[in-house]
Amino acid sequence: MPDVYNWHLGRTMTYPYPEAHPTKQFAAVFNINRCIGCQTCTGSCKATWTFSRGQEYMWWNNVETKPYGSYPQHWDVKVLQLLDEAHQAAGVQPQWDHSQASEQAPYGVYNGLTLTEASGPNEQVLGYLPAESEWRSPNFYEDTSTGYKGGAYGLSPDGASLPEHQAWFFYLMRICNHCTYPACLAACPRKAIYKREEDGIVLIDQERCRGYRKCVQACPYKKSMYRGTTQVSEKCVGCYPRVEGADPLSDGVPMETRCMAVCPGKIRLNGLVDVAEDGSWVENPKHPLYFLVRMEQIALPLYPQFGTEPNIYYIPPRWAPRPYLRQMFGPGVDHAIERYTAPSRELLAVLQLFRTTQKMIFRYEIEEGPLVREAEINGKPWQMYNDTVIGFDAKDREIVRLSVVEPLHERPMERLNSI
Ligand code: SF4
Ligand code: SF4
Ligand code: SF4
Structure with missing residues (x-):
């Protein structure tokens, strides 16, 4: 071979x-x-x-x-x-x-x-x-669920149970x-x-x-x-x-x-x-x-x-x-x-691109945003920025634009109860 x-x-x-x-x-x-x-x-x-x-x-x-x-x-x-x-x-x-x-x-x-x-x-x-x-x-x-236990319709009087995931x-x-x-x-x-x-x-x-x-x-x-x-x-x-x-x-x-x-x-x-x-x-x-x-x-x-x-x-x-x-x-x-648990600034932005558009993304760009959170992960300092990630299709046209922090839309009072 x-x-x-x-x-x-x-x-x-x-x-x-x-x-x-x-x-x-x-x-x-x-x-x-x-x-x-x-x-x-x-x-x-x-x-x-x-x-x-x-x-x-x-x-x-x-x-x-x-x-x-x-x-x-x-x-x-x-x-x-x-x-x-x-x-x-x-x-x-x-x-x-x-x-x-x-x-x-x-x-x-x-x-x-x-x-x-x-x-x-x-x-x-x-x-x-x-x-x-x-x-x-x-x-x-x-x-x-559990196997056939006899009786009407094969239903178990004990009910059904899945094997436990320990x-x-x-x-x-x-x-x-x-x-x-x-x-x-x-x-x-x-x-x-x-x-x-x-x-x-x-x-x-x-x-x-x-x-x-x-x-x-x-x-x-x-x-x-x-x-x-x-x-x-x-x-x-x-x-x-x-x-x-x-x-x-x-x-x-x-x-x-x-x-x-x-x-x-x-x-x-x-x-x-x-x-x-x-x-x-x-x-x-x-x-x-x-x-x-x-x-x-x-x-x-x-x-x-x-x-x-x-x-x-x-x-x-x-x-x-x-x-x-x-x-x-x-x-x-x-x-x-280790990388996924404390993602780099760029990785956190790229992770936002998953299933955001039906078109395939061939290139991305990141526009930097402000620092929004500081924390400690696994004993190391970690920062989160509200960057914006932009995806481009095969013809290099912009097809998606997302911020790391999901925007919050407040429903106006007159439509509070509508969908
Ligand atoms: S995963 Fe798909 S390509 Fe790979 S050996 Fe199996 S059938 Fe073939
Ligand atoms: S559609 Fe997505 S979330 Fe649902 S089972 Fe499939 S891979 Fe998992
Ligand atoms: S044929 Fe299409 S929908 Fe089905 S598993 Fe393959 S890629 Fe997914």
Whole structure:
């Protein structure tokens, strides 16, 4: 297999195809700290793309309650276990060496096996095919009450109860990561899966696909799904007509996807980043995604050790146990939480941009405002300024303007009771 450079791992890794990169990459930052688990994102994707016969169990966007929830059931635990067994067989102790962190390796260097490196002789990617029953409950342990207890209508005289979350939980919102090195694409014997040159969105050619389900088996995030009625596989399409600016509302410029644009928690920021020939993100400090992922490093990839270089980044939750979070987001967790807990002046302004406009923001500017609050966070002084952040679309037109302090509108006395 050829060698490709994976900047999440800080090293080259093997992949079935030689390195080739799109000019732009579809990417997003999801702020776990703000998600309210309302599933509006999930519903919007379903209402747009997966409402037909044969797609009943398909949730291209899902929100699962960690640590128990997972769709399909136990997907991450199962993949981690497979990797663990592969490491034991190879006598490798997987570790991150954060001391080797650099511009090309922001999280340091990972010495463990990726899923392509750990694959067996007759497969391109280490994986498993979930059983049909595992797709049934999009958020098992959150929306499933106690089992059948007998009696009329199967209702329990004790009432229903959820398994207790002992001390903590958080919502993990997931879509296809439109990976730089997609495992689904690597595993497809029909070469039916491709990554678009113009935006890096990963699609399945429905004409070429023969439904072998190799992509379903290979995708570690389990975001490729089989449809029984058409006998081919399907996955999140990154709402590509909106990204292309073809949506009637878009005014000809790229728009955020459906699941991003509807989020009432304002936890999502979606955009396109410029990619250099070597696969790195082109330096662009005033692009909100570049600023959050590469400069502030508060948003991290999901299970980077799988080796697909996923393009959805997460601001980790402040309250969950750190070892659990380090396993999920890599060694950048402590730095990310520290920065998020006491945000810099610029970061606080950029965080206001989440889901404020349906159009993608390609550039921001900040107009400085007055000091409004002084506090101490983790023993250090911290100041808050009422700056104004301005977002610009692909044609560099202003599309949004917000202050850090939300304006307060007082209702006039004569309309005190009206809506
Ligand atoms: S719509 Fe937003 S807040 Fe609601 S579950 Fe989805 S990501 Fe969370
Ligand atoms: S998340 Fe899965 S389906 Fe999506 S591009 Fe990556 S490997 Fe393919
Ligand atoms: S990007 Fe579009 S297709 Fe993908 S999960 Fe979100 S709404 Fe669904």
